Amino acid sequence: MKNITRLCSSKPTVTVNGRYPGPTIYAREDDTLLIKVVNHVKYNVSIHWHGVRQVRTGWADGPAYITQCPIQPGQVYTYNYTLTGQRGTLWWHAHILWLRATVYGAIVILPKRGVPYPFPKPDHEKVIVLGIVLSHV
Numbered sequence: 001m002k003n004i005t006r007l008c009s010s011k012p013t014v015t016v017n018g019r020y021p022g023p024t025i026y027a028r029e030d031d032t033l034l035i036k037v038v039n040h041v042k043y044n045v046s047i048h049w050h051g052v053r054q055v056r057t058g059w060a061d062g063p064a065y066i067t068q069c070p071i072q073p074g075q076v077y078t079y080n081y082t083l084t085g086q087r088g089t090l091w092w093h094a095h096i097l098w099l100r101a102t103v104y105g106a107i108v109i110l111p112k113r114g115v116p117y118p119f120p121k122p123d124h125e126k127v128i129v130l131g132i133v134l135s136h137v
């Protein structure tokens, strides 16, 4: 939980590592990710890797009550999956009703080392994550 100020009002907000939006994950195609989620809040949590093609790791997809039990307060869960044959910028988000409003971030999947982008190399890259501001809730 962290007090987050948006539109001149502060409120306790569920974040990832105190960050809102949460941290950007950088990886390369074919990397295996081990992402340890420790639930320090009093709500159930799970994280969905939006757009990531789970190849034989459907259990790591993240939707609570669908592919896994939610991570309960005080519990730990390690997502373990491989980014097989995919590149690009996707996002991850909580897969528990309202938590998805504040618990999200980007996941950047770079080409394999030594493999160029399928377009001219950009001069600069910036990750943009669109979100909403919760006010008067």
Ligand SMILES: [Cu+2]
Pocket (backbone or CB within 6 Å): 048, 050, 051, 093
């Ligand atoms: Cu999603």
